[in-house]
Amino acid sequence: MEDDVKVFGLWASPYTQRVIWALKLKGVTYEYIGEDLANKSNLLLQYNPIYKKVPVLVHNGKPVAESMVILQYIDETWPQIPLMPQDAKERSNVRFWSKFIDEAITHLIEFFRYDGEKHEREMKEIWEALRLIEKESGLGKKKFIGGNTIGLADLALGWVAHTLVAMEEVIGVKFITAEEFPHLHSWIGNFLATPAIKDNLPSHELAVEYFKEKRKMCLAIFATQPCHHHH
Template structure:
């Protein structure tokens, strides 16, 4: 069997997407932790010379970059426990919502990297995104976005499930309030009850310390 390696960073939701997918599929892999953001390895730069970022999956010596692209690759190479529906229409719906969250993923970073009006605007946009998910993406009575089993959409939305709760500490007013988003709140509880997910989430206190340090450095550099 061809060797599988994953270059990632422990606090990255994009790395966690790939970790969850590999574990849901039962694929054995070697994990290589990158020292981000400033000490990227030569191998990472070699395997992802365009964007120079994690995650990168290396399968049989061939690199695949960008987390959603990696998820589709994993699903095609290891088709058991599928991440995408078999039905063409349902598959297109899943890809739509995965793309939707991907286009909003920059907001998580803006919530802890900025302050003042810029941060408030990011918080407002994130809240509006949650409203869309609550109203249009989740189907009443289903545990996950795809039904009773986790699929690519659930994995793509991992930043809502865990990272937002950490990042919004720096964002002033609370963004996610369970009573305002009952479907999303139920989805988060369902997702975190799955052992593969629950056992592969980064430590909250460690994340808070990291983001606090990064935020202080970023804001200090802006004011200097």
């Protein structure tokens, strides 16, 4: 049977980007459906009734939701160019860092949505997470968290190479410098040098523009209630 693969996503979303990159790495052909989060399609609501979020992968009519779950599904369904090591201990390491990194990105999103005390608090959390990844994930001894090639944890970390950079520019702060984060800095270089990533990176300028608007909206709403960008 021909594979019918669809991705419901948002181009600027680091969660969506992970999924696109994984499919590109593996050479899987898919159809991309961009969602307007202010006006979600009935299909999206039907495919992800629990969280109603993108990305959703639909494979031969069957939906898979949550980006890290989707990555594992992709790896198991299209085993070429594996995203996980063979060894059980190494696999647990990749899973550990994937989880840590996926938790860290929520701090970036909160940092971006808020101002004042919460903004500062979340910024500290991002610094701390980046420091721990820098020191403890084994980067420096190898090109990628997964080893010599991009793996699950590296795709999870993709936000550091793209979303973070755009948000830095909007807010006027710089997290990753070669001096302070030499390993992460070279990781970004290695990551972006990979064709499947480089050729499927949204434009930095468009991302900055997008996040500028979003930040404005968040700060306008922030005074009264937590910001949900889709309202």
